[in-house]
Amino acid sequence: MSKIQEISNAVQSGKSKIVGGLVQEALDQGVNPSEILNIGMIDAMSIVGEKFTKNEIFVPEMLVAARAMKKGVEVLKPHLAGDGSSSVGKMVMGTVSGDLHDIGKNLVIMMMESAGFEVIDLGVDVAVEKFVTSVKENPDVVIVGVSALLTTTMPAMRDTVKALLECECRDRIKIMVGGAPITQEFANEIGADAYTEDAASAAQVAKSFVTFASA
Numbered sequence: 001m002s003k004i005q006e007i008s009n010a011v012q013s014g015k016s017k018i019v020g021g022l023v024q025e026a027l028d029q030g031v032n033p034s035e036i037l038n039i040g041m042i043d044a045m046s047i048v049g050e051k052f053t054k055n056e057i058f059v060p061e062m063l064v065a066a067r068a069m070k071k072g073v074e075v076l077k078p079h080l081a082g083d084g085s086s087s088v089g090k091m092v093m094g095t096v097s098g099d100l101h102d103i104g105k106n107l108v109i110m111m112m113e114s115a116g117f118e119v120i121d122l123g124v125d126v127a128v129e130k131f132v133t134s135v136k137e138n139p140d141v142v143i144v145g146v147s148a149l150l151t152t153t154m155p156a157m158r159d160t161v162k163a164l165l166e167c168e169c170r171d172r173i174k175i176m177v178g179g180a181p182i183t184q185e186f187a188n189e190i191g192a193d194a195y196t197e198d199a200a201s202a203a204q205v206a207k208s209f210v211t212f213a214s215a
């Protein structure tokens with residue numbers, strides 16, 4: 001069995017204690033860190049989601065799988081991220097109200113930091129007002145990232161974007177959205193400035209926003 005398959009199996013079965021070690025072994029063998037993340041962990045979480053949909057597993061199993069993935073990401077982080085020493089701009093990031101999923105948000109933050117952004121992490125289940133207040137309190141914030149993982153919390157994303165569009169701070173920020181149920185069409189409909197499918201492209205788009213602004 002390949003090391004990546006071992007990592008995937010360990011994530012799927014929530015074996016937090018061994019995931020970190022397996023990731024380190026894969027790195028030592030020269031396996032590409034992005035492959036470890038995408039195939040060993042993100043794809044593993046999709047399999048977990050499919051099993052949940054089929055009632056083969058339940059919330060506790062999803063939770064332990066999430067914990068196991070976080071352990072793996074901790075080991076992988078220095079190999080995926082740059083040194084983040086030079087700040088290209090400040091951003092605010094959070095998962096919308098009613099939504100507790102944070103792995104995707106954390107990956108976006110990790111990629112943003114590696115692209116040189118300073119990120120204020122508002123966490124999960126973030127009220128609309130908290131997004132707005134944070135932007136108002138931090139006049140140097142130039143990007144707001146909003147994540148949602150549930151179809152039932154897409155309306156909260158709509159409300160969040162609406163409040164940011166109506167805020168007097170609107171002119172200085174770009175609003176970026178993402179998460180499994182979000183599409184480009186939905187992003188356009190709610191007036192977000194950008195939608196990206198994954199964390200790496202989110203960082204690329206964010207960087208293009210600040211490069212464009214300073215050109």
Ligand code: B1M
Binds near residue numbers: 199
């Ligand atoms: Co939940 N859950 N969950 N869950 N969970 C999903 C999302 C689900 C698809 C599973 C399924 O049914 N197949 C389903 C949603 C269905 C739907 O809405 N259509 C679901 C459900 C139903 C639920 C509950 C309602 C279950 C229940 O209680 N009955 C409940 C809701 C709780 C709540 O939020 N109020 C719930 C709870 C949980 C746990 C707490 C147990 C746990 C989360 C733990 C945690 O995050 N700390 C959990 C998990 C682990 C999952 C799955 C299995 C994995 C999610 C994940 O971390 N994926 C998930 C199934 C799935 O996704 N296939 C599922 C890996 C992660 C890297 O991907 O977050 O998509 P993702 O991030 C991606 C992109 O989306 C993107 O970048 C990342 C990759 O690079 N991205 C952005 C994300 N945000 C972005 C922002 C950007 C740009 C890109 O710009 C700002």
